[in-house]
Amino acid sequence: MNIKELAQYLNLSTATVSKALNNKDDISSHTKQKVLNAAIELGYKPNASAKYLRSGKVNTVALLLPAADGDNLLTASFFMRIAKGLHHSLKSSGIDSVIHITTDEEEEKALIARIVEQQRADAIILTDTKIEDERINWLHERNFPFVTMGQSRSLNGKFNWVDFNHALMGAECIHFAIKNGSQRIGVVTLGHESMHGHQFLEGCSSALVAAGLPVSPELIFYGDKTELSGVASMKHFQSLERQPDFIVFINDFQLSGAYNYLQLTLPKGHAAKNMICAIISSDFSSYLLPKPCMFEIDHDVIGRKLGEAVLQSVSSKEVINSLLDIHMTEVKN
CATH class of the missing domain: 3.40.50.2300 (Response regulator)
Known part of the structure; x- marks a missing residue:
């Protein structure tokens, strides 16, 4: 049974059923319980436990690598080191991180939509932010928790982000x-x-x-x-x-x-x-390369800060921002 069939059975809209399954605040507790009871009774998402259906949590955060033709593969090692710090900061809360790779922006948009609509994760970490970022606006409009590695003018910057200067x-x-x-x-x-x-x-x-x-x-x-x-x-x-x-x-x-x-x-x-x-x-x-870089980047710190922001995004409406100053180190000619 899929969500559309469940909605038809209950004579409710798909959006209402989705909100109930995701434990959103803008529908009544009576409707939530009605949907959850039917989902369990009818075997909606049979691989999910009743506990998940009641809580709407999957204890997973989705880290999206930059979407670009081939580029995300080149930068994979950079993000893998960050993912290690992310894992360390989330493991005590029982949250796993899953890395997603997409080849272009359209594929990334489709992936984000699937994660949200199918509740594949409790939060999304976006990377490679744009000055005006439609992904941020889209997730905000759907009240889905997210964190960005990078800043943006979207929402006047009032969302959870981590960045270096x-x-x-x-x-x-x-x-x-x-x-x-x-x-x-x-x-x-x-x-x-x-x-x-x-x-x-x-x-x-x-x-x-x-x-x-x-x-x-x-x-x-x-x-x-x-x-x-x-x-x-x-x-x-x-x-x-x-x-x-x-x-x-x-x-x-x-x-x-x-x-x-x-x-x-x-x-x-x-x-x-x-x-x-x-x-x-x-x-x-x-x-x-000769003298390639003037800056020491602590990937573990970035990952841990992202983890803190993820926990904040799923538990509170207050936002936290972390801007990390990274200074020049000695460069040998």
């Missing part, structure tokens, strides 16, 4: 470039919709202005989390009449693509220099 990272990248004598600095960030990319660029721009340097549109490249994006950024900068004397990247995949491209196109023995990135996503980057 991308603006500070961008600013410190620029400070490092200036300290090394650079004056014309290129920035490779994420696409126009990305909140992380927007914040990183804001930090870079503020630092440039504070140093009396121009924020030139031609020195800003909007890409994605791939090596191909790094290659495309190099081709763009090489096409300029005045090329940058230093380039900062938001992540290591961009830097890796740029570095390998320059190694192939520059004269033999001429090393690619004056490039650095803020975020390491892969276990291999620190071994393959």
Whole structure:
């Protein structure tokens, strides 16, 4: 028996039956009990226990990796380390975390809808947030608990989120470039919709202005989390009449693509220099790239903070936000 058949049997709408099964507050206790009794009697979701039907909880949180063609596989190790901290923070509450991979945004939307409608999890963790994020609005409208790894302007930021300070990272990248004598600095960030990319660029721009340097549109490249994006950024900068004397990247995949491209196109023995990135996503980057990153990211802390936010989202209407400042470490040339 599915939820539609159960609703027809009770002469109720599917939405009402769903709310009753999910223990929502906007229907009467009489209706809830009526639905739950019928669900148990008729064997709705026969693999679920009566305890689950009464509580509406499955003791699971769904962690959604960034939805992008191939990209989420490249960043899997980054999120697996975060998932370890998430697991540690939730295990005492008896909550398991399940990682979901989708190949594009449409597939991700369909997955979110299934998780909510079929009550596959008690909360969802979204990643790769956008400046205006329709996923956040959709979950909020359905009163479904969620946490984001990243900020957004949606709901005026009034939801549970955990993030590290991308603006500070961008600013410190620029400070490092200036300290090394650079004056014309290129920035490779994420696409126009990305909140992380927007914040990183804001930090870079503020630092440039504070140093009396121009924020030139031609020195800003909007890409994605791939090596191909790094290659495309190099081709763009090489096409300029005045090329940058230093380039900062938001992540290591961009830097890796740029570095390998320059190694192939520059004269033999001429090393690619004056490039650095803020975020390491892969276990291999620190071994393959020269001075790849200025920041130490504690993945366990991020995971534990996400776990705390999950517990808050399923138990309270109050929201908590965690903005983690991650500072520059020594970079060896």
